[in-house]
Amino acid sequence: MAITKIWPVKDSLNRVIEYAKNVDKTENPDFLNADLYQVLHYAADENKTRFERQYYVTGINCAVETAGQQMQITKERFGKTGGTLAHHACQSFKPDELTPKACHAIGVKLAQKMWGDKYEVIVSTHLNTNCLHNHFVINSVSFIDGKKYNERKAEYQRMRDTSDALCREYHLSVIENPTKRKRSQGLYQAEKRGELTRYALYRSDIDEAIERSMTMKEFYDYLRRKGYQIKGKVDSCALKLPHYSRFTRFKTLGEAYSVLQIQDQIYRQRGPEVREKSKEPILFFVPTPKKLQIEDILGFGEEYRKLRNLYRFFCYQLGIYPKNKGQVSMSPIIKEEVRRMEEISQQTIFLCKHQIDTYEQLKEKQKEIQTEMDGLLNQRKKLTNKMRRAGPEEKEVLRQEKMALTKQITEIRKDLRLAFGVEKRSLDMMKSLEITREMLNKEMQKNKEKQRYR
Known part of the structure; x- marks a missing residue:
């Protein structure tokens, strides 16, 4: 499985090249595991440069040692030294799915198919993270005709399709239906730091509602009692708290929190006997609260409610329905205020310190x-x-x-x-x-x- 990205570089060409060729990230581990004789021989040879240790750096249509100068000469030859200086692309793989050598080979093939016929490219494989990934630095000006590389959506799609084809060639997993929605960097960093974000708050309350509900109506009613506003149908069903301005769709919180998945979880936590005997229709919409129920119209409302409550009581006692584990349910608004209080406490300690x-x-x-x-x-x-x-x-x-x-x-x-x-x-x-x-x-x-x- 490979994830691809590409973005323009406008500040410094040498900076992005040096980042791609960083010794700490591209150094060949085979060199470090070599025997003492080879290491001493390498250290004694003063004519060798540090680039020879960078086994996972390859230049296409340019030399690795002088890539920056060659790219600049190409720009000056065609009189295009301003604007976008280069393009920086990345190809990241799933952890423990392939070796560094195979990762670099895939990166080189991708660069040759994408830009090898017209542009100077540096390909480097970084080994410093859990996910092996390739970096590509592409000169913005072609050394053939001087035309600038156009980073448009069709070109990015071609890069992704080429990467997927190479992954299939090397028998690697491929993302068949990639999600188009991107998560904001601020939200990602906040969740990484363990902070209580809006999405984390929604997920915890939804999990609590799933655990304490046997039908979708109970699920939605439980969230409403906690202060949530809910609207929409299956694909567009969304919720929000009063102090937030926008609704958030259930499926935005993750695949496990789509309406269909939630319904499946609620259905699975019932016992098999209840599943077989239950004739309750599956609710694919958010029910609207009604002041007058049908049993009230027919004239047996109170007796019917007593019988239903008695039936549920016995279901809980027999273990058919999940019992309340005794957790204290905290209002989402109180959770938000607790998060703010922790933030204010840290700021107060900083001021006093x-x-x-x-x-x-x-x-x-x-x-x-x-x-x-x-x-x-x-x-x-x-x-x-x-x-x-x-x-x-x-x-x-x-x-x-x-x-x-x-x-x-x-x-x-x-x-x-x-x-x-x-x-x-x-x-x-x-x-x-x-x-x-x-x-x-x-x-x-x-x-x-x-x-x-x-």
Whole structure:
């Protein structure tokens, strides 16, 4: 299974090439596992460059060592040095599905079929993550006719189709029906940090409703009692809480949370005897609450409800219906307020820790944290450059130093995020106070006018 992406590069050509050829990500593990004689022989040969260790970097229509200069010469030859400098593409595979050698071979074949006839391309395989992935740096100007590469939707579709064909050739899995909906990066990072996002809140309440429902009507009624608003039919069924402005479709929360999947879960958690004897129609719509039920019209409403409640009681006692496990059900609005309170608590601890009392002190602290973080980022960049030229032992020492710097940067980033959060909250409070003052002034003026009139 391969996922493909492509995007333009407009800031620096050398930056994206150096990123693709990064020694720490493309270094051949076979070299590191070589015997002592080979390593000593390699170290003693001063004529060899660091590029020979980059087994998983290949140049198409250009040399790896001088790819940046060759691409720039092509641009100058046709007088097209501005605008988009290159295109950066990525091809990522499923974890533990193939070897680095096969991954790189697929990447090279993909680059040759896509751009090999007209463009200079660097292909590199990164091994530093759980998912092996190929990076492609494509020159934006063709060395054949000087035409610029047009990154349009049809071209991306061709790249995806070519990648899928190569995956089938190498007997790898392929995504047959890819989802077109993209998840926002902010939401993805928040869920990765374990924060209680809107989607996580919806999922937990839906799971709770599924566990405590035996029909779709009970499922929807349970969510309504928790404060949710629900609308739509199967494909477009959506829900939202009152303090959110937009509805969210069930299927947006994931495949397991589509209406059909939820219905299937509710149906499966009933016992087999209940499934066989149940004649209740399958509800594919959100039922609207009615003030007058049919049993009330026929005149036996109260007796019928008592009999139904008694039947359900015995079903719970016999274990046909799942029993309540005793969890305390918390309102989704309260959950949202708890999340906000945790955020405010962290910001309060930050203010007390640094003894910040005024807005000016907060801005000074922001500048101080930003300066400190920039310094650490520069140090880490220097260590990365040293690691590219260091030997195995020195490289391990530098890696440990780099990890320590990364931990410091992570902590400082948290403080910076808290500082900006305090600033935003303070500005929002000031705006609210101004609006309140204006409303009070208007009320006072109205009262004065009324008194004068009287």
